[in-house]
Amino acid sequence: MEKISILKCKRCNHEWPTRNNPKVCPLCKSVYWNEERKPKRIDLTKLSLIKRVMMNDKVSESVVENVFSCSSAVLKKHISLSMKEGMTLDNMKKWTIFMIVPFQIFSEHENEIKRAYHYTNLKALWVGYDQWKNKYD
Ligand SMILES: [Zn+2]
Numbered sequence: 778m779e780k781i782s783i784l785k786c787k788r789c790n791h792e793w794p795t796r797n798n799p800k801v802c803p804l805c806k807s808v809y810w811n812e813e814r815k816p817k818r819i820d821l822t823k824l825s826l827i828k829r830v831m832m833n834d835k836v837s838e839s840v841v842e843n844v845f846s847c848s849s850a851v852l853k854k855h856i857s858l859s860m861k862e863g864m865t866l867d868n869m870k871k872w873t874i875f876m877i878v879p880f881q882i883f884s885e886h887e888n889e890i891k892r893a894y895h896y897t898n899l900k901a902l903w904v905g906y907d908q909w910k911n912k913y914d
Pocket of ligand 1: 854
């Protein structure tokens, strides 16, 4: 006779009896039901990569492409267009890069992270509205 065990989802705490090893939690449908949730943080090295692109520093095109899904030229143009009056490359400490759809909305799935950092989800914003530092640090 097969043994029935009680499993517990580490994401939503749902418990259920089962005979097999499930792929998803039956309640929240998470495929990560057996993995602890890692605290999600915006990667500040990625933010500084944008600043380096803006400053015309040498960056790896393949890294930029991989993180922001565009070339550094497109990223620079996109961010430049979102810059408000008074934002310059000299006062970059006063403004930051902001995610239009907040980081916390996305799951930790690799494809979702890519969508979060997708260049079309980024824009320049004054530090007073700083989502990165105030809310998610
Ligand atoms: Zn669950």
